[in-house]
Amino acid sequence: MTAPTTYRLDLPYQRPPLTANQRMHWARKAKITRAVRHAAKVAARNIPALGRCTVRLVWTVTDRRRRDADNAVPTLKACADGLVDAGIVADDVPALMTKHMPEIVLGDTAGLVLIVEPLAPEVTP
Structure with a gap:
């Protein structure tokens, strides 16, 4: 049986817990960032x-x-760090992880999903 080529990770949030427009105390932001990383x-x-x-x-x-x-994007960044924490990739640098701009879609139920797709190894000349 072959491994799936796309992984769908349902996150426990109805909207992004971290946003670029938020202004909050650094300790509160760090706590939310830790929670998002852990969820991913x-x-x-x-x-x-x-x-x-x-x-x-x-x-x-x-x-x-x-x-x-x-x-x-701040929520995407925390999720990417969570994938590194899980050992999916060694780091979230561009050579190992390509991050696409977040997407907003209309649906019946609000939520956040992280889509992870494997990439072929880089070939060095």
Whole structure:
């Protein structure tokens, strides 16, 4: 049986817990960042080490209000760090992990999903 080529990680949030527009005390931000990293690590527990991967954060919303997709980048960053914590990749540097801009889609149930896809190893000449 072949391994799946795409992993869907359902995160326990209805909206991004970290946003670019938030202004909060550093200690509160650090606590939320730790929680997001841990949630991504736990969600990734069944993914084997990939070496290289691409990551997308998909935010499903239930209404058509205007939202700024790049506002969710801090949540994507914390999730990427959680994948490193889980041992999916050695680091979240561009050579090992390609992070796509967060996406916002309309759906019936609000939530955040992290999509992880393996990439072929880099070939060095």
